[in-house]
Amino acid sequence: MKKALITGITGQDGFYLAKFLVGKGYEVYGMYRRSSLDIGERIDEIINEIHLLDGDITDFASIIRILQEVNPDEVYNLAAQSFVPASWTEPLATAEMTGVGVLNILEAIRLTNKKIKFYQASSSEMFGKVQEIPQKETTPFYPRSPYGVAKVYAYWITKNYRESYGIHASNGILFNHESPKRGKQFVTRKITHCVAKVKLGLLDCLEIGNLDAKRDWGYAEDYVEAMWLMLQQDQPDDFVISTGETHSVREFIEEAFRVIGMNIIWFGEGLNEVGKFGEKVVVKINPKFCRLVEVDLLLGDSSKAKKELGWTPKTKFKELVAMMVNSDLKLISEGIKTNYAEMKR
Numbered sequence: 001m002k003k004a005l006i007t008g009i010t011g012q013d014g015f016y017l018a019k020f021l022v023g024k025g026y027e028v029y030g031m032y033r034r035s036s037l038d039i040g041e042r043i044d045e046i047i048n049e050i051h052l053l054d055g056d057i058t059d060f061a062s063i064i065r066i067l068q069e070v071n072p073d074e075v076y077n078l079a080a081q082s083f084v085p086a087s088w089t090e091p092l093a094t095a096e097m098t099g100v101g102v103l104n105i106l107e108a109i110r111l112t113n114k115k116i117k118f119y120q121a122s123s124s125e126m127f128g129k130v131q132e133i134p135q136k137e138t139t140p141f142y143p144r145s146p147y148g149v150a151k152v153y154a155y156w157i158t159k160n161y162r163e164s165y166g167i168h169a170s171n172g173i174l175f176n177h178e179s180p181k182r183g184k185q186f187v188t189r190k191i192t193h194c195v196a197k198v199k200l201g202l203l204d205c206l207e208i209g210n211l212d213a214k215r216d217w218g219y220a221e222d223y224v225e226a227m228w229l230m231l232q233q234d235q236p237d238d239f240v241i242s243t244g245e246t247h248s249v250r251e252f253i254e255e256a257f258r259v260i261g262m263n264i265i266w267f268g269e270g271l272n273e274v275g276k277f278g279e280k281v282v283v284k285i286n287p288k289f290c291r292l293v294e295v296d297l298l299l300g301d302s303s304k305a306k307k308e309l310g311w312t313p314k315t316k317f318k319e320l321v322a323m324m325v326n327s328d329l330k331l332i333s334e335g336i337k338t339n340y341a342e343m344k345r
């Protein structure tokens, strides 16, 4: 039985990757950092099928201890401060977690067992102000946030440990991928959660930032398979993982409202633009959600992954939006029923 260690097990990808690896017959270990809240929210349904270990990627000692205890065949580093706006408010913490944290893991692998295969969660945010369209493995990086800059460091240190020490270390350059397990701060889940609330009469209006940013949005469950495939190759390498389709935040909003039977019409311009359903304003701009500098357009070319890994995305944009809206409708209405039942007791 192969052993895999996943850092960032409590995150969106941590859940889908753990589920995938359990399905492949792996013994799965997840590293999580101590929290004052329950850690279970995302991983509840698989908690009995995995082992959880206390650690932090900024704490070198904890990584060494875990590697010695588990001696995994594969390590998937998904842990990071992953919310781009927080990288401007917490730039040093972001550099420590998202950048230097990766060096901690690589150094721990070098010291404990160089045969461990390593996956680094690299990001399309490294392309930032894009130097070509679509972006592929050879496209130069131009990060636009402290998060993107930290990911560029993490990408290069991964490559450097591969070249310096012969470690099987690969970068998956993943474009945005979403799911019903996506954090509610990220734009897709924020939209689907708010749209579900509008439908249930719990919210009047969605407040949003830049409507015109474009992203190549895929489904997280499809993407974790690519992570695993990278570590099954004879040689380590770097791969872009994307759908090859780009959509604006505006289009995501229109599609999400369409799922609940509402067609949005846009009026006005700039910060005064609003989205209306009939006479009712259901979308408005709040500058608080705009960024200091923006990544305007991401569109990936994953033909190398298709050719060498045999990987292709399965889920289309409209399916993804519908899945997320319907999941939020269910979650919120079940929540309401629970609260109502509790209130009556």
Ligand code: NDP
Pocket (backbone or CB within 6 Å): 007, 008, 009, 010, 011, 012, 013, 014, 031, 032, 033, 035, 055, 056, 057, 058, 077, 078, 079, 080, 081, 082, 083, 097, 121, 122, 123, 124, 173, 174, 175, 176, 177, 178, 183
């Ligand atoms: P999430 O934000 O959902 O999860 C991040 C995980 O990292 C959480 O489990 C978090 O723990 C953990 N973490 C944060 N800091 C530390 C730390 N110091 N020590 C240990 N664990 C820590 O991210 P996703 O699942 O969406 O993404 C996974 C990885 O992929 C991240 O590295 C992200 O940057 C990268 N990525 C994501 C993309 C996407 O579209 N989702 C695209 C490209 C790259 P806690 O629950 O305690 O906060």
Ligand code: GDR
Pocket (backbone or CB within 6 Å): 082, 083, 084, 122, 123, 124, 125, 174, 175, 176, 177, 185, 186, 187, 188, 190, 207, 208, 209, 210, 211, 213, 214, 215, 249, 289, 290, 291, 294, 295
């Ligand atoms: P991103 O994801 O920054 O691409 O990083 P996010 O969903 O936060 O933003 C996508 C785009 O939407 C615009 N936007 C808003 N974003 C948020 N969060 N909230 C809003 O109200 C809002 N309005 C408009 C943003 O300006 C942006 O252009 C994600 C993260 O998962 C990273 O960790 C990962 O590396 C990249 O995807 C690939």
